[in-house]
Amino acid sequence: MAATPFHDGEIAVQAQLGVAERMAEIGAHVVRDHLPEQHRRFYEQLPMLLAGAVDPTGRPWATMLVGWPGFVSAPDARHLDIAAMPIPGDPAAAGMTVDAPLGLLGIELHTRRRNRVNGELLAAGPEGLRLHVRQSVGNCPQYIQGRDFGWARDALDTRPRAVEPVQQLVGEAAALVDAADTLFVATHAAGAGADVSHRGGPAGFVRRLGAHELLVPDYSGNRMFMTLGNLQVDGRAGLLFIDFERGDLLTLTGRAAIVWDGPELAALPHAERAWRFQLDEGWWLREALPLRWRFRDWAPQNRP
Numbered sequence: 001m002a003a004t005p006f007h008d009g010e011i012a013v014q015a016q017l018g019v020a021e022r023m024a025e026i027g028a029h030v031v032r033d034h035l036p037e038q039h040r041r042f043y044e045q046l047p048m049l050l051a052g053a054v055d056p057t058g059r060p061w062a063t064m065l066v067g068w069p070g071f072v073s074a075p076d077a078r079h080l081d082i083a084a085m086p087i088p089g090d091p092a093a094a095g096m097t098v099d100a101p102l103g104l105l106g107i108e109l110h111t112r113r114r115n116r117v118n119g120e121l122l123a124a125g126p127e128g129l130r131l132h133v134r135q136s137v138g139n140c141p142q143y144i145q146g147r148d149f150g151w152a153r154d155a156l157d158t159r160p161r162a163v164e165p166v167q168q169l170v171g172e173a174a175a176l177v178d179a180a181d182t183l184f185v186a187t188h189a190a191g192a193g194a195d196v197s198h199r200g201g202p203a204g205f206v207r208r209l210g211a212h213e214l215l216v217p218d219y220s221g222n223r224m225f226m227t228l229g230n231l232q233v234d235g236r237a238g239l240l241f242i243d244f245e246r247g248d249l250l251t252l253t254g255r256a257a258i259v260w261d262g263p264e265l266a267a268l269p270h271a272e273r274a275w276r277f278q279l280d281e282g283w284w285l286r287e288a289l290p291l292r293w294r295f296r297d298w299a300p301q302n303r304p
Contacts, residue, residue: 005031005135007192010229016260019223031224032136033078039115039136040074043106047071047149048291049082052103052186052196052238053095059253059280061092062186062196062240065129066290068155072106080104080117082129087288089163091251091281092238096124101188102131103195109293110148112141116226118193134193140222143200145181146296147244153290166250166282168211173284176241176250177206177214181302185216186238187230187256197227202302207268212279214239215264217271219301228273231256237277247289252282 005027006014014020035043043049049065049072063086071083086093096102100121107114116137123130166173181203188194199216207215218228231237237256242249259265259274268274298304 004028006224007189007229007233009189009232010225012232013225013228014223023223030137033134035074035077035080035117035133035136039138040077042113042115043072043074043080045069046106046108047155050105050107050184050196050198050240051092052188052194053092054101054188054194055091055094058234058236060186060188060194060236060238061095061251061253062184062238063087063090063092063251064240064249064289066155066158078133080131080133082131084128085126087158087160087249087285089160089283089285091253091283096121096129098122098124101194102129103186103193104131105184105196105198107144107198109144110146110296112144112146112299114139114141114144114198116195116197118195120193137224141299142221143219143299143301144198145200145299145302147293148296149291149293151290152247152292155290157290158288160285160288162284162286164284164286166252166284169208169214169279170211173250173282174208176243177208179203180206180241182242183216184240185227187227187234187236189230189233192230192233195226195230200299200302202304209276214277215259215268216275216277217268218273218275219270220272228258228275231258231275239277244293244295247287247292249285249288250282251285252279254278254280
């Protein structure tokens with residue numbers, strides 16, 4: 001890998017927050033250009049992957065890919081094969097083409113294990129996807145709520161029962177956001193690829209500032225600042241909210257701006273920073289997931 005695995009946006013955020021020197025020391029040890037054996041086996045046992053794709057207009061979208069455990073395989077340390085395609089009607093599908101950047105997050109809510117991998121697609125078609133791995137990063141279990149999963153129908157049935165445009169965060173969309181304790185965010189930076197990341201907090205940790213705007217707290221984490229670093233370079237983001245009990249996906253794309261200080265940040269308990277999200281377009285994919293989750297326990301950092 002290069003001397004540093006971090007791009008200019010990530011380094012700029014690290015420098016602003018006084019951790020650039022430390023991250024330069026440890027970056028080469030924690031950000032790999034391949035999948036270690038442990039991570040390869042982890043992906044192969046998952047029933048789902050979170051994905052961050054970039055559509056032809058440059059807008060990021062966060063989504064989920066689903067299959068029976070084993071639908072993801074790692075034939076070697078630099079490739080992931082995924083025997084699944086996006087949910088029908090999912091706008092993220094437009095960004096899953098050959099040579100396109102793709103960010104993936106393998107996560108187990110019941111064990112709180114997670115791993116991020118970013119790269120570009122070598123193949124994309126009816127039989128699935130092949131990712132060339134550029135970066136692999138292990139993540140800690142912080143802020144992940146414990147949830148146990150089960151199947152509501154066949155894993156291959158990812159057909160939404162309805163696909164509806166969302167132009168404002170009102171009604172059901174507002175209720176889902178207001179109750180959320182988990183979201184996933186997709187970002188990208190030209191030349192550095194795409195990324196998708198988990199965010200968790202107490203129920204209601206995301207604040208609605210109106211029908212088109214959200215305020216998302218940023219808590220203490222691994223100090224790599226991959227999401228914020230991407231936003232420094234390209235201020236667009238895709239958000240994914242999941243109704244874990246009904247299998248619904250609320251996918252949004254828009255513009256994001258980092259909030260470093262001020263009264264908005266002071267009103268968010270324990271947040272070190274925040275970012276303001278302005279909605280451009282959204283879609284509700286109803287009962288799209290064949291999986292369901294039962295809430296088990298709060299992450300220690302999020303207990304009421």
